[in-house]
Amino acid sequence: MLARPNLMRKLMAMNIFQVAVILFYLSFAEKTGASTPVAPHGLLHPLAADFINPLPHALMLTAIVVGVGTTGVGLALLVSIYRRYETLEEPELLEKMRRENA
Structure with missing residues (x-):
């Protein structure tokens, strides 16, 4: 995830990892033969x-x-970055930021 230069791919990889962790956690919460905790x-x-x-x-x-919520904020930041620098590639973005600050 960190080795990819594209910020959108990094955000997508973060979401995939999050879903994998949630599915992993819920797979251990399953109990065979049990029912919902509502007493008849x-x-x-x-x-x-x-x-x-x-x-x-x-x-x-x-x-x-x-x-x-995190994904929404990340997408909003990516849109803002793209509108300002016209790229989501990290090396190009860093170079444009250096030129802007110099």
Whole structure:
């Protein structure tokens, strides 16, 4: 990801990596034979072992929302950079920034 000179490719790689981490985390949250943590009507003492823990799913939903926000900010920055410097290639961008500051 860091070796690529194109900033858009770096942002896309970051998103792919984020989705991979979320899927990896959720794959360990699955429990065979378990159901959602909603006790049927009339059941006073449900067994905790029969239910899936909803916390990992809630945390990953939060991670997805944060990821979408981060991607939006990243895309907005890339649009701003492209409008100003007319490139998203890192070496060209750095050279144009050096010339601008000199």
